[in-house]
Amino acid sequence: MAQVLEDKDVDTALESLDGWSRSGTAISRTIALPTFPGAIALVSAVAEVAEERNHHPDIDIRWRKVTFMCSTHSEGGITQLDLNLARAINDLAAKHG
Numbered sequence: 001m002a003q004v005l006e007d008k009d010v011d012t013a014l015e016s017l018d019g020w021s022r023s024g025t026a027i028s029r030t031i032a033l034p035t036f037p038g039a040i041a042l043v044s045a046v047a048e049v050a051e052e053r054n055h056h057p058d059i060d061i062r063w064r065k066v067t068f069m070c071s072t073h074s075e076g077g078i079t080q081l082d083l084n085l086a087r088a089i090n091d092l093a094a095k096h097g
């Protein structure tokens with residue numbers, strides 16, 4: 001199972017994860033889409049990837065702003081699974097932006 005990462009390793013990884021920052025025991029990013037359906041389309045695309053990986057973000061949807069929060073709940077912190085999911089979310093956001 002993935003281990004909780006050292007703070008310094010998370011900080012290094014965040015340098016190459018555009019828009020993501022530490023939020024307690026998670027990393028998060030808020031993305032603004034052009035429309036509410038566009039926000040839901042991005043959420044749906046992320047849901048597919050999360051389901052494939054069996055690693056799911058917490059998601060807050062407010063009109064066309066979506067906040068993704070990634071943490072490995074079973075480990076109580078940030079693991080490589082979260083960094084990988086954040087990168088996948090950025091790739092999907094680039095397609096949906």
Ligand SMILES: C[C@H](O)[C@H](O)[C@H]1CNC2=NC(N)=NC(=O)C2=N1
Nearest residue numbers: 054055056057071072073074075
């Ligand atoms: C039973 C299932 O494999 C687990 O509950 C998975 C599901 N998705 C998950 N997602 C996240 N972010 N953290 C987990 O610990 C986790 N565990």
